[in-house]
Amino acid sequence: MIPFLDLQRQYLEIKDEIDAAVARAMGSGWYILGRECEAFEHSFKEYLFDREEGYAIGVNSGTDALKLSLLAAGIRPGDEVITVANTAIPTVTAICSVGAIPIFCGVDPFTWLMDPKRMESCVTGKTKAVLPVHLYGAACEMGEILSFAREYRLAVIEDVAQALGAEYNGKKCGTIGDLGAFSFYPSKNLGACGDGGAIFTRSSEKRDLLVKLRNYGQSSRYKAEVPNGENSRLDEVQAAILSVKLQHLDRWNGKRRDIAAYYRAGLERSGRSIILQKEHERAKSAIHLLVIKVNASLRDELSKKMMEKGVQTLIHYPVPIYRQPAFQSYKRHPDPIAEDLCSSILSLPFHQYLETDEIDHVVDSLKQSMA
Secondary structure, eight states, rough: BSOOHHHHHOOOOOHHHHHHHHHHHHHHTOOBBHHHHHHHHHHHHHHHHOSOOOEEEEOOOHHHHHHHHHHHHOOOOOOOOEEEEOHHHHHHHHHHTOEEEEEEEOOOOTOSSOGGGGSGGGTTTTTEEOOOOOOOOOOOOOOHHHHHHHTTTTTEEEEEETOOOOOTEETTTTTTEEEEEEEEEEEEOOOOOOEEEEEEEOHHHHHHHHHHTTTTTEEEEEEESSTOOOOOOOHHHHHHHHHHHTTTHHHHHHHHHHHHHHHHHHHHTSSSSSSOOOOOOEOOOOOOOOEEOTTTTTTHHHHHHHHTEEEEEEEESSSSSGGGGGGGGOOOOOHHHHHHHHHHHHEEEEOOOHHHHHHHHHHHHHHHOOO
C-alpha cells in the first residue's frame, strides 16, 4: 500500500532533534506563551520576511489564524469578504465565525485559483476584504488582487495554509497582503505534532491587537482591553517542534519540487488525458498537494480502482463550499469552473519521502485504471 501521506518517515528522519526539543520544552515547566513560542515567532518572521518590519504571532490553529486576522482587519458582522468556493471548509468557517458573509469569486480554469478578472462582480457596498487562497501550494495572482483591493479600499488576508514557502514576485506568500494566515496542521509542509497556526503582519498596531486577541483580549493578566478575544495560543511543545522543522523546510520543499517534476514527467508519458494545475509566471509553488484533473464521469471509479491497486488517493475538495449544508444560504451564483473542478480533481500520494519506484507504481496504476 502506498498511503497518501506518511508522517512517520518525517519524524524518524529528525527524531533526535524533535525528541530533544520536546524534552527541553517539557523540562522548562512553562507550557503556554513562553520562550519556545517567542523563539519560533522570531525565526518564523525571519524566514518569511528578513527585514526589520514584520511580526509573527503564534496561535492554536490555521482556522484561528484566519479568524483573528479578519478581526484585526476590522471585519465585523454583516461585512462581506470575497473568497473562493473550491477551498477547505475552514476558510469559510473563519469568515462566518466573525459574523461576516462569504462572497464566492470565480476561479481561473487553468490555475484553479481566484480569478482577479471576476472580482469586480463580487463587490457591493458591504465588501470589506478579499481572502485569496493559495491552493495546493500555488500562489495567487497577488499583483492584480492587491491592485483591485487598493482601488476598492479592501483589506487583503492571505490564506497560506497550504503554501508556506511559496513565492510571488520573489516575496513569500503571506507577506504580500495586509495579513497572512498559516496552518501548522500535521499534514502541512511545516506541520506540528498537533494543531497550530500563525499570523504575519507588517503592522505593529495589528501585532499588538493580535497578541491581545489570542489571549482573551488581555493586555496583561486579568485586564481585558479588546472584545472578541479568545484562547488561541500556540503551546510551547508545538512551538519547539516547529522551530526544529523550520530549519528543514526549504530542503523539504526542494525535494517536493523534485518529486513533483518526476511525477509530471511520468504523467505526461502515460498517454492519458490528465490536466495539472498551471502556475503563474511570477509565482513559485510550495507544492503542498499533487492534484490532477480527469474526466468527471471517471473520477470516483478511478479512485476506487487505485485503492484496489494499493494506492490511496484523496479529493481536495469534492464539494463547492456553497453546496455544503452549513453554507447554502450564502450561495448566489454557482461558479461552473469550481463546480467542474470539485467533480473532477484527484489528489495523488505526495510527500518528500516518496521514492521513484513508488511514484512509478502510482503512475502505472493510474494508467491502468484509466485504460
